[in-house]
Amino acid sequence: MARKQLIRSLPADWPVNISQATNGREGLEAIRQGLGQVVLLDLTMPEMDGYQVLQALRDEGLQAKVIVVSGDVQEAAIQRVMELGALDFIKKPANPEELLAKLKAHDLLSLGGAGQDEASLQTQAQQAALAEMKVGFRDAFREITNVAMGRAAALLAKVLGVFVQLPVPNVNIFEVGELHMALADAQSGERLTAVCQGYIGDGIAGEALLIFHDSEVADMARLMKWKLEGEKAEMELMLDLSSILIGACLTAIAEQLDSHLSLGHPLLLGQHSPIEELIRVNQARWRKTLAVEISYTLEGQAIHFDLLLLFTEDSVARLSHKINYLLS
Template sequence: MATAIPLLICDDSSMARKQLMRSLPANWPFRVSQADNGLDGLDAIRAGRGEIVLLDLTMPRLDGFGVLTRMREEGLQADVIVVSGDIQQEAIRRALALGARSFIRKPADPADLEAALLALGRPLPTDAAALLRSDMSLPAVGFRDAFREVANIAMGRAAELLARVLGVFIRLPVPNVNILEVGELHMALLDAQGSQQVSAICQGYIGSGIAGEALLIFHDSEIDDVARLLNHQASSSPLELQLDLAAIVIGACLNGLSEQLGMQLSSGHPLVLGQHCTIGELIRLNRGRWKRTLAVEISYSLEDHDIKFDLMLLFTEDSVPVLQKKIDFLIN
């Protein structure tokens, strides 16, 4: 009988871990372990539970780059396949330079995963050793976790496009997903930007029973720096620059959501919600726009630049049951 291969799936999303377990080739004798952050993942590798590691890049406590760096520093031996929604060319280059054997974009295609496993050069099993995985328990996945993973992949698509346009590396967070009352939404906006002066662009979207608004918030102090990265024409106004960036980020993010959920979202014309004001003023000017909402908060920061954009996707309360049905289809 073939010897079981210790395989570790290190990803903060239970949905991503479940998808990867389902995508593993059936004729490989894996003994699967799971970790939901980089520090626990390192402990599992040290304990011998990860001869092969399927590693996410965007995680809390310690990200995938940090895991690869620590493995190199400690001399930990494992074949790492990065499976990530961060598909920037620089992210791929860095992961491979740090020792990853290959890179697969999320959501992982089973054929791509099998090809990456075969490329490790391990001998193929010759018996029905897949039975070793017959009792492998798939993680439970809730709506919030699943939708956060969908948003994470969409966020990565937008970052890849933004990175190419600006010529920089975009640092990505774990998205925040919450159902918020209007007062809680106002607090989230205040926490995101504090008392600095900001400008905000809003773009509505609708389709397949889903509706909402995407809100992109800029610090006024950073607009000139962004203009220099874009080599923007001197005749272009800061507002034109903000509208250009909103089209890039919001459009790519909505396309990423649409692709995963099997729907088509049509977006309206961008609107200026406020310029050169505090978040408190922005809320006061637009108090009637937002009610109870499913809010996805994503912060993009540019490496080696003091520049950050906050993107919030605000889905109407009526959209939530439709989204839950679409997410249930992905989960099950």
């Protein structure tokens, strides 16, 4: 979906050939083969992320004009890619007017060397490529979540004064038993506290579950300059962090889908409990669910927490409708 949105944002009369890569390693190999005079580079990718691609370009002396297009909008992320040699940064989803302005500012529109007839054929080929790109629901929703995840991370980075490392989100449809097994395997033996916050609006509903590892609460308090004096202070700390992450992430998802979600009050599902107990207490509510998993890790800290967005089964049809409109 990210590639389809970006291709649609390119200037229609720009006489260039377009090559696509599904991950950083493929992209780097294409550049080595001379296919990337201008590179529009994502950061959060499988195999090899955007930072690693930029470092490899520098190490190998490859001449490519790189503009980063990413949902990771942390100030530190933008600074890092510029230090690694990127010409510019555009936040996702790319705005055609902004992309055109950046290409002009760096004199990249003049790199296309084709004549008008060939440019017309290339435009037709571009449109045909777009028509052939079939984007499935999970891929599309993963990209929407990727953008939302980046915005939430930017807020978290400001609050904690750290850099937040972002993974590719996982999107799956689970029966409650499968969800139970997936979570239990991931958090085996951990003592956890979870904060749950419901949301509803425009035919979409569900619950967000933010899972904290008890061993890391004191470290988070130190970063936020909180004094932990008893369980009440711990609870307030976790509820505050939950409001930042859950609120920012769901708001960004709703904006992309042209919807509005109302959030309930965050609630502690349990303190110092194994994940199996948290699931057992709530499995009647979750049943079959669209589950989005995001793991936030704080660079240089032994801290990470997991955000699960659990959409009701009835929400999937509405989300599919919204996504199809986006892609049309």
